[in-house]
Amino acid sequence: MNEDPNPCPSTGRRDFIKKFLAVLIGAIAGLVPAAAGLAVFLDPLRRKSSASGAVRVTSLEALPNDGQPRKFPVVATRIDAWNKFSQVPIGAVYLRRTNDGQVQAFNVVCPHAGCFVDFLPERGKYLCPCHNSTFTVAGKIDDPASPAARGLDSLEVEIRNQKEVWVKFQNFEAGSAEKIPAA
Amino acid sequence: MKVIFDWVDRRTGCRKLVHEALYENVPGGARWRYVWGSTLSFALAVQFITGIFLWMGYSPSSQTAWESVYYIQDVMTGGWLLRGLHHYTAHAMIVLLALHLMQVVIDGAYKAPREVNFWFGLILLQLVLALSLTGYLLPWDQKGFWATKVATNLLAAVPAIGPGLQKIIVGGPEYGHHTLTRFFALHAGLIPGMIVALLVGHIYLFRRHGLTAKEPRLRPDAAFWPDQVLKDSVACLAVLATVLFLILRHRLFSTTGPLGAAFGAPADPSEPYSAARPDWYFLFLFQFLKLFPGGTELWGAFIIPGLIMLVIFLMPFIGQWRLGHRFNLGLLFSLLAGAGLLTYLAWAEDRRNENYQAAAQAAEGEAARVRVLAASPAGIPTSGAVTLLRNDPLTQGPKLFAQKCAGCHRFDGHDGTGRLVKDPQSASDLKAFASREWLTSLLDPDKITTTNYFGATSHRDGKMARFVKKNIAGFSPEQKESLRKVIAALSAEAQLKQQLSADQREAGMIDQGRALLRDEMKCTDCHEFGKKDEDATAPNLTGYGSRRWLISFISNPAHPNFYGDKNDRMPAFASEQILTPRAIGLIADWLRGSWYEPPASATNGSAPVAAK
Numbered sequence: 001m002n003e004d005p006n007p008c009p010s011t012g013r014r015d016f017i018k019k020f021l022a023v024l025i026g027a028i029a030g031l032v033p034a035a036a037g038l039a040v041f042l043d044p045l046r047r048k049s050s051a052s053g054a055v056r057v058t059s060l061e062a063l064p065n066d067g068q069p070r071k072f073p074v075v076a077t078r079i080d081a082w083n084k085f086s087q088v089p090i091g092a093v094y095l096r097r098t099n100d101g102q103v104q105a106f107n108v109v110c111p112h113a114g115c116f117v118d119f120l121p122e123r124g125k126y127l128c129p130c131h132n133s134t135f136t137v138a139g140k141i142d143d144p145a146s147p148a149a150r151g152l153d154s155l156e157v158e159i160r161n162q163k164e165v166w167v168k169f170q171n172f173e174a175g176s177a178e179k180i181p182a183a
Numbered sequence: 184m185k186v187i188f189d190w191v192d193r194r195t196g197c198r199k200l201v202h203e204a205l206y207e208n209v210p211g212g213a214r215w216r217y218v219w220g221s222t223l224s225f226a227l228a229v230q231f232i233t234g235i236f237l238w239m240g241y242s243p244s245s246q247t248a249w250e251s252v253y254y255i256q257d258v259m260t261g262g263w264l265l266r267g268l269h270h271y272t273a274h275a276m277i278v279l280l281a282l283h284l285m286q287v288v289i290d291g292a293y294k295a296p297r298e299v300n301f302w303f304g305l306i307l308l309q310l311v312l313a314l315s316l317t318g319y320l321l322p323w324d325q326k327g328f329w330a331t332k333v334a335t336n337l338l339a340a341v342p343a344i345g346p347g348l349q350k351i352i353v354g355g356p357e358y359g360h361h362t363l364t365r366f367f368a369l370h371a372g373l374i375p376g377m378i379v380a381l382l383v384g385h386i387y388l389f390r391r392h393g394l395t396a397k398e399p400r401l402r403p404d405a406a407f408w409p410d411q412v413l414k415d416s417v418a419c420l421a422v423l424a425t426v427l428f429l430i431l432r433h434r435l436f437s438t439t440g441p442l443g444a445a446f447g448a449p450a451d452p453s454e455p456y457s458a459a460r461p462d463w464y465f466l467f468l469f470q471f472l473k474l475f476p477g478g479t480e481l482w483g484a485f486i487i488p489g490l491i492m493l494v495i496f497l498m499p500f501i502g503q504w505r506l507g508h509r510f511n512l513g514l515l516f517s518l519l520a521g522a523g524l525l526t527y528l529a530w531a532e533d534r535r536n537e538n539y540q541a542a543a544q545a546a547e548g549e550a551a552r553v554r555v556l557a558a559s560p561a562g563i564p565t566s567g568a569v570t571l572l573r574n575d576p577l578t579q580g581p582k583l584f585a586q587k588c589a590g591c592h593r594f595d596g597h598d599g600t601g602r603l604v605k606d607p608q609s610a611s612d613l614k615a616f617a618s619r620e621w622l623t624s625l626l627d628p629d630k631i632t633t634t635n636y637f638g639a640t641s642h643r644d645g646k647m648a649r650f651v652k653k654n655i656a657g658f659s660p661e662q663k664e665s666l667r668k669v670i671a672a673l674s675a676e677a678q679l680k681q682q683l684s685a686d687q688r689e690a691g692m693i694d695q696g697r698a699l700l701r702d703e704m705k706c707t708d709c710h711e712f713g714k715k716d717e718d719a720t721a722p723n724l725t726g727y728g729s730r731r732w733l734i735s736f737i738s739n740p741a742h743p744n745f746y747g748d749k750n751d752r753m754p755a756f757a758s759e760q761i762l763t764p765r766a767i768g769l770i771a772d773w774l775r776g777s778w779y780e781p782p783a784s785a786t787n788g789s790a791p792v793a794a795k
Contacts, residue, residue, distance in 0.1 A: 018409040026416040029423045033229045033268050037236030039261030046260060082250045082258070084562030 048183055054158055054166040057093060061163065063103065069096035069119050069126075069137065071108060074169045093155060093167055094119060094126070096137065105155040105167045106139050112148035114174045126152060149177040205408035207390065211400030213410035216290070219283035220389070221415035222422050226276045227382070229423075230314075231375065233269040238371055241321070243363040246567035248323035249449035253557050253568065256446055267430035267443030273315055274429070275422055277464040280308050281519065288498065288515050291508060292395035298499035300388035303381055305496060310378050312464075317370035319462060323363065324447030325546060329459030331366075332358060337472075337484045358452065448549040449569040458542035460533070467522040470529035491518065545600070552578055555781050580773020583766055587756070588613075593635070609639040610753070616774050617677035617728025619685075622670045628656040641751040646709060647721065654705075665699050669706070672696025677728030681776050700724070711744075722746060733771040737762075 055076045063070060073089040092108040106126075108116045115130035125142055126135040134142035139152035156168040171182040192198045209217070240259060242251040255262035284304070287293055293301040320331040338349040354361025405411070433440025461469050468488070475483035494501075494514065501507040533539045549572060556571040557563050564570055572578045584592075584599030591610035598604045612635040615621045624630045625637075631651045632638045642648060658666060672693045675686045686693060700706050701713060711719035723744045726732040735742065738757030741750035756762040762770070772778060 015409060018413050022409045022413040022416050025413070025420050029225065029416060029419040030228070032423055032427070033232045033265075033272075036261050036265040036268055037232055040236050040255065040259050040265045041239060043259040043262070079562070082247075082254045082557065082563045083565055084560075085565070 049171070054156075054168045056160075056164055057095065057105075057167045058165050059163050060103070060159065060165060063095055063097050063165070065097060067097055067099065067137065068121060069094040069106070071119070074167065076169065091169060091171065092116070093169065094152075095157075095165060095167075098138075103157045103159065103165055104138070105157045106152040107155055107169075107171065109153070109171060109174070110148060111150045111153055111172065111174055111179075112146075117152065149175065150179060153179055203390075205406065205412070207394075207407040208404055209394055209407055209411050210396035210404050211398075212402030212405045213414050214397065214401075215414055215418070216286055216397060217394060217411060218415050218418035219279060219286050222418050223276065223279050223283055224382070224386075225415075225419040226272050226279060226422060227378070229268060229272045229426075230276070233265055233272070234371060234375075236265055237269055241367075243321070243367040244360045245323065245358075245363065245450070246565065248321060248363050250557075250563050250568050252322045252324075252446065253554065253563075256443065257554060257558065263443035264430065268426060270444030271426040271429040272422075273318060274462070274464070275426055276311055277315065279422070280311060284308065285515065285519075287395075288511055290395050290397050291502065293499050293511075294502045294508075295499065297388070297392050297395070300385060300392065301499055302496060303385040303388065305492075307378060307381050307385060309492075310374055310381070314370060314374050314378075315462065315464065317366045317374065320366050321363070321370060322446060323450045324550070325450055325454070325456045326445075326447040326459060328358065328450030328452075329456040330461045333459065334461070337480065340481050340484065342481070358450075446550060446554075447546060448553045448572060449567060451569045451572070456542070456546065458539055458546050460529075463526065466529040467525035470525040470532075541602070549578055556779060559779050559781065561779075574769075575778060576769050576772035577778040579766070579769045580778075583762070583770050584773070587762060587766075588770070591639075591752070607639070608634050611636050611640075613774055615776075617674060617733075618679055618682060619670055619674045622674055623667075626651055626655060626666065626670065628652045641749070645749065650705075665696075665703065668692050668696035669700045669704050670696070672700050673724060673727055676724065676726050676732075677775065678730075679728070679775055679777075720747070720749075728775070730768075730771055730775060730777070733774065734764075734767050737767050737770065738764075 055074050057072045057074060062072075071092055071094050074091045074093055075087050076090045078085045078088050078090050094106045094108060096104050098104050110117045110128040110130065110133055112128065112131055112133050115128050117126040117128045117133075117135065119126050119137075124137055126137075126139075128134075128148070131147045133146035133148035135146075135148070135152050136142045139154055141148060141151050153170075153172045155170060158166040158168075160166055173180045173182050188198075237255065240251055240255040240262070242248060252266070256266055257263070287301065287304065316331070316334060319327045321327070335349055335353055338352065339345045341348065350356060352365065354365045428435075430443050434442055460466065468484075471487075472480060472483045498511045498514075502511055504510075533543075552575065553568055553572050556575060557568055581594075581599035581601075584594060585602070589598035589604050590606060591608070593604065593608050593612040593614075595614040596603075596612065624635070628651050630636060631648050632643050637643045637645070637648050655666065671686075671689060673696070674682065675693045675696075678686070697713075706712060706724065707716065707719075709719065709721035710716075710724045712724040722736075723732075736745050739755035740746050740753045741748070741755060746753075754761055756767055757764060
């Protein structure tokens, strides 16, 4: 009881130090679990898409000669957190022969919001069933009023051994006018 | 800023609320003995924060629970820390609950008018124990699985409603998906909700009646803020420091120990786990149960603990009698001492129990191994990590060998798992079978008739042993050199993983050895090698020791390709259906040293694997 016979003069500073320490120590104690939680919560930012490299999609004979597109599944390895699936569909592409004998590939995902587009042979166009964007057979925006900000995403195609069609399958970020690979 | 605060305050009255919270009167001034309630609130807050983040990575089903916890623990950034905090804060809560209860009883804070709040506290204590029990199962590892199974099996002993109750909690007649979904809903939803509701009541009642001051009061009364808040936050930091120490303790003085909470091998209902124990805070109950002979476990599991709990509930009334408070104190300390003693006895008994020690050690090995396999490029199959261990030669080979082979054979002198065998050895020691060293000893006149090779079998007096003892014993130095090449060639047939580089390096010598084996060495007088030989009377040496050869041999050693009618006692493991083809494959792979090994940098299974 005798340690502080006249508390008044020093109380202000002592109280401030106590308050400061109480808040500081309390904050440290509370921040550690929150920080550990946030580190785990933000872990997805460090993950990269597992899709990479070229995938064999089909053979040349399977493509119609008249330039009509045909849809093919892309089968490859998919990593889903702790599971690894080999040879499963990871997406789909439209393939078509162009007039100059090349093969053109489009990701079936609409660049507007990520729905799968359908090719309508009778109209000779791709139509997105979600928001009615239309694309020409060559993947360009068909109707300027389409909500899509860019044409269908073309993919690199490689013909190996004169007949195998290999596609470098990639997804791109939806919504922007630029073609930005989804990492 | 002030304008905003004023606006909010006029509508919510929060200033008054904060003021009331901070300026609660602490009779006799701040004291360290008042910190326990606050540390418990802090620990609970840590559990809510870490629990919700863990929830975001957890997947409750029997094929994904272990796998998702593995992913949190070993792959996700900071996952080991998050899980460690949740795990060890749960342990800290048990200790803090005991301290809080002791402080309340010692200071007489349970007496009128605080009876109801005392009961709230006791119910909260039970709810926290229920959280521990349900949380123990969620990682779905062997330890949690088998220990929780014991706990729920005890439920079935309750008359009439027991079996039904057990089914309801387990979610069916067997442990599975619904056990996890139910335990998870209890652990993350129902019980925390009840705790929050009761805690609000607990704190409300505490504020209503005020703090029970410890007499004599050392100082004048003071406000809760800042003196007691400072003491409380220091105590909370100490709790956190203790928890962090527990998480990091194996790494403080070494670079390889496990980080964070223990994590066993995935639950496998087909692999009984004799090292199953509840966590340390339930060990006393586990030990207590051992005192009750069959048919009376109801007393040990429910009636006696229930009666003790009832007496604790009645403490406020008992305390009103003249010696009541002393009785309560005596009871509490005897209960704590009793629980301590039982915990010690359980621990000491296990320490002396060699079987328990072996099982615990094997479990640790499997836990480390499965994490190595899970981190392999193949990943975890959708059937769950449990299949990784079931299909792993390094895990299953020794067990199968001990069960089915070690009655006659040995592996480096033991039964494959490291245990010595009582029965005398009556067949060869298969450590490094088909390797150059093994064949060199087999073809050594001094060794072929020892028990480690043909010594205890009828082949001891067979043609091969006679050939080795007579012919090889008299080999000239040139012939010995030829024998070395033959051994290298024969061993190369096995394509052993650990010899691959030597086999590639010495391909030329191996080619010479093959030629010698076919012609000069007279091996093909009895053995078939390379080309079909209808007259062969001894085991076929084509592909000797290879996976296919070994599987065929184990499947039926009396096949004409092997010992034929000269086979000595070895059963045909496949045709007699002693082992499944899968099991024979596992034994063959294990004997051949053929199993997944991680790249050198990731050999420690308990270490978190760097995020890819």
